[in-house]
Amino acid sequence: MDRQLISRLAHRHHPIAAPLSDESVRLLLDRALPEDGGTVLDLGCGEGAWLLRALSARPELTAVGVDLDAHGLAKAREGAETLGLTRRIGLHHRDAQGYTAREPFSTVLSVGATHAFGGLAGTLAAIRPLLAADGTAVVGDAYWRSEPGPEAVEILGEGYTDLAGTVDRVVADGWTPVFGHTSTERELDAYEWDWTGSLSAWALDNPGHPDRAEALRVAAEHRGEWLRGYRGVFGFVTLVLRRTEG
Incomplete structure (x- = not known):
């Protein structure tokens, strides 16, 4: 089953593809976006949930989204049209890694997409020139919210550290946090229930679909990894950053 299709189905009821509530997203955007005008770029924009909310909150803002998922970009265009935001957003079907622009952006977003850049350091390196x-x-x-066991490391990888260590890495790379949000237990659980539940519900609603069994298998495997492998250990932080030296 195509990975992008799995992600789309799993995020049907959670368009922000990260463990963040609507209120948390609103607060982060409020702290990050310029008050008047400006431009915002989302590297790995998916269905454009961050950008559509940003444009709705700031009437003079313009936005650009970059993603490899053509279906997600089509959904972003539909959302922009519904909200009357089409003229203020540009969407590009291409790899976010290596994306270049003629002019730098006021705000650059990349939330839950660090894997596309090889990790946190690669993400910051991609953002800097933009x-x-x-x-x-x-x-x-x-x-890591607490010391991970071998199963959690096997599932999520070895590139993470604790919250203090994560912030230290960012600061050492020349950035200063000016705001941040650590996802709550409720946000983390809601995200996982949505992910596994939405995929499972789609499979149950489509008994004749050739991908039904695979969708149920993927959802069950993911649910088991979460409940038995990394729940209570995995954490998620969203940082609002400025360059320490301009």
Whole structure:
């Protein structure tokens, strides 16, 4: 079953593809976006949930989204049309890694997409040339809330550290956090229940679909990994960053 299709189905009821509530997203955008005008870029925008909310909150803002998922970009275009935002958003079907722009952006977002850049350091390196000297970056990534067991490391990988270590890495790379949000237990659980539940519900609603059995298997495997492998250990932090030296 195609990975992008799995992700689309799993995020049907949670368009922000990260463990963040609507209120948390609103607060992060409020802290990160310029008050008047400006431009925002989302590297790995998916269905454009962050960008559509940003444009709705700031009437003079313009936005650009980059993603490899053509279906997700089509959904973003539909959402922009529904909200009357089409003229203020540009969507590009291409790899976010290596994306270049003629002018730097006021705000650059990459939340829950660090895997596309090889990790947190690679994400920050990709953002740096795209961000205005006085601009703001919003980066969301995983961290260990407590010492992980071997199963959690096997599932999620070895590239993470604890919250303090994650912030230290960002600071050492030349960034200063000016705001942040650590996802709550409720947000983390809601995300996992939505992910596994939405995929399972789709399979049950489509008994004749050739991908039904695979969708149920993937959902059950993911649910088991979460409940027995990394629940209570996995955390997620979203940082609002500015360059320490312009």
